[in-house]
Amino acid sequence: MIENILDVVIIGAGPIGLACGIEAEKTGLSYEIIDKGCLVNSLYNYPGNMTFFSTSDKLEIGEVPFISHHPKPTRSEALEYYRRVASSWKLRTRLYERIESVKSEKDNFLINSQKQTYKARNLIIATGFYDLPYLLDIPGEDLPKVKHYYDEPHPYFDMNVAVVGAANSAVDVALEVFRKGAKSVTMVIREAEINPRVKYWVRPDIDNRIGEGSIKAYFKSKITKIDPYTINISTPEENMTIQNDFVLAMTGYRPNFSFLESVGVNIRNDEFKTPEYNTKTMQSNVKGVYLAGVICGGLKTNEWFIENSRIHAEVAVSNIAKNNT
Numbered sequence: 001m002i003e004n005i006l007d008v009v010i011i012g013a014g015p016i017g018l019a020c021g022i023e024a025e026k027t028g029l030s031y032e033i034i035d036k037g038c039l040v041n042s043l044y045n046y047p048g049n050m051t052f053f054s055t056s057d058k059l060e061i062g063e064v065p066f067i068s069h070h071p072k073p074t075r076s077e078a079l080e081y082y083r084r085v086a087s088s089w090k091l092r093t094r095l096y097e098r099i100e101s102v103k104s105e106k107d108n109f110l111i112n113s114q115k116q117t118y119k120a121r122n123l124i125i126a127t128g129f130y131d132l133p134y135l136l137d138i139p140g141e142d143l144p145k146v147k148h149y150y151d152e153p154h155p156y157f158d159m160n161v162a163v164v165g166a167a168n169s170a171v172d173v174a175l176e177v178f179r180k181g182a183k184s185v186t187m188v189i190r191e192a193e194i195n196p197r198v199k200y201w202v203r204p205d206i207d208n209r210i211g212e213g214s215i216k217a218y219f220k221s222k223i224t225k226i227d228p229y230t231i232n233i234s235t236p237e238e239n240m241t242i243q244n245d246f247v248l249a250m251t252g253y254r255p256n257f258s259f260l261e262s263v264g265v266n267i268r269n270d271e272f273k274t275p276e277y278n279t280k281t282m283q284s285n286v287k288g289v290y291l292a293g294v295i296c297g298g299l300k301t302n303e304w305f306i307e308n309s310r311i312h313a314e315v316a317v318s319n320i321a322k323n324n325t
Contacts, residue, residue, distance in 0.1 A: 005119045006030045008320055009111050012126035013093050014040050015061060015082060015306045016293030019313035020124050021091045022062040027321045032118060033091060034111070036098040040082045042130035043075060047172075048152045050075045058307035064088055102263050109288065122320045123263070124282075126292040126312075127256055129301050134251040136164065140226030146247045153180035159245040160184045162231055164223060167195040170250035171206045177248075178215055186242065187217040188233055223247070255295045263289055272300040282316040290316040 010020045013035035024031040038044055052059065056066040056073045064085045068077045086093060094113070102123065103110045111118040133148035135141060150169070156177045163174040166189040178185045187210070194206055209215040218235050225232040231244040255275075257267055264286040266276040275298055277284045277291045284291055292312035297303035 004030065005108060005121060006032060007120070007324060008122040008124055008317070009034060009109070009118050009120040010124045010126060011035075011099060011111075012128060012293070013037075013095060014042055014126060014128050014293065015059065016128075016309055016313060017124075017126040018082060018085055018089075018091060019061040019310050020126060020292055020317060021093075022085075022089050023313045023317035025089055025091070027317055029317065029321060029324070031092060032094055032120075034094045034097050034099060034113060034118075036096070037131075038095055039086055039093065040079065042128050043078055043082070045130060045149050046075045047150050048075060052078065054305065054307050056081075061085060061306075061310055061313075062089055099259075104264075107288075121324070122288045122290065124290045124292055124316050124320075125260065125263070125265075125295060127259070128294045129255045130253050132256055133249070133253050136223060136249055136251065138224060138226065140231075141249075143226055143228065145228070145245060146226060146249060148249050148251070150248055150250065153177045153182075156246055156248075157181040158183050160186075160243045162186045162188055162223065162242075162244050162247045163250060164188050164247065165250035165252070166191055166193070166198075167250070167252065168198055168202070169252075170248075171195075171198050171202055173248050173250055174215055175202070175205060175209065178209065184243075185215045186244075187215060188221050188223050189217060189219050190222055192219050253301070254299060257298075260295075265289060265291070267298070270298075272298040274298040274300070280315075281319040282312050283319060290320070292316050 007029035008031045010017050010033045013033050017033055021033045051072050051074050055071045056068040060066045062085050066081045097113045097115050099113050101112045109120050109123055150173050153176045159182055161177050161182045163170050174185050174187050210217045221233055221235040223231050224234050230241050232241050260275055265284045268274045275291055282290045293309045294304045
């Protein structure tokens with residue numbers, strides 16, 4: 001156990017968690033940044049050839065310039081950048097260290113991880129939403145052929161691939177594995193159409209591939225069972241079994257609401273299960289527990305991004321510093 005009482009423990013070593021650490025460094029607060037995975041773990045799990053929608057300057061934190069080869073950086077450039085940020089600021093990170101519980105003790109928090117126990121006056125939760133995929137909850141989902149994260153198309157060459165979902169990720173994956181030589185690509189979609197929010201420059205491509213039959217799409221349908229070499233699909237017309245080598249379940253991700261609730265953070269009973277917090281201080285309904293980054297939007301994962309939630313770090317740490325004086 002770390003004997004000293006830290007001013008703040010920051011949970012999550014993504015870009016916003018790192019930004020919180022930088023603000024703590026600037027303010028002279030004692031802190032640790034703890035993450036169950038690697039540095040910027042969510043970005044690490046992005047597809048290998050992904051390009052950001054944002055320009056590099058909007059992804060900058062800590063006054064460290066982000067220089068990329070093109071206006072919109074790649075995943076590998078972002079990983080290199082945030083490693084450089086962590087090294088430049090000598091941030092105190094504790095990686096691959098899952099937090100198992102958080103308990104209140106008088107005016108402090110006891111944070112128990114797999115490795116040790118921390119004591120802190122404040123918490124900042126900046127865990128994002130990319131760590132918990134929506135599961136299909138069907139027999140066979142635990143087979144190795146089922147993937148909830150997509151990296152690159154090469155493993156799916158000459159394979160029968162099913163893609164679950166109809167939003168940007170699913171459409172991008174279906175088009176890429178089709179063009180990189182998959183034997184067949186089948187989209188299984190609960191809705192009646194491709195998601196209307198799919199990128200406007202991609203929508204005609206997927207519509208045309210489905211229209212010509214290059215990619216088979218079953219709408220208002222769902223996979224009911226996954227076997228090693230087949231899947232069962234329920235459609236409005238019939239139930240069928242088709243040959244299948246891989247299922248790429250691009251069904252989206254969600255915040256870790258159970259962790260928030262275990263700390264005492266209220267989740268509003270609204271459409272997006274928005275966590276309760278004060279927008280002027282980023283403090284939640286629990287004294288000393290602050291939220292930062294994408295997690296503030298609950299299920300509305302398109303509300304907060306790196307570029308518009310960087311300010312959360314400054315606001316939260318400023319309030320913590322003020323309360324410590």
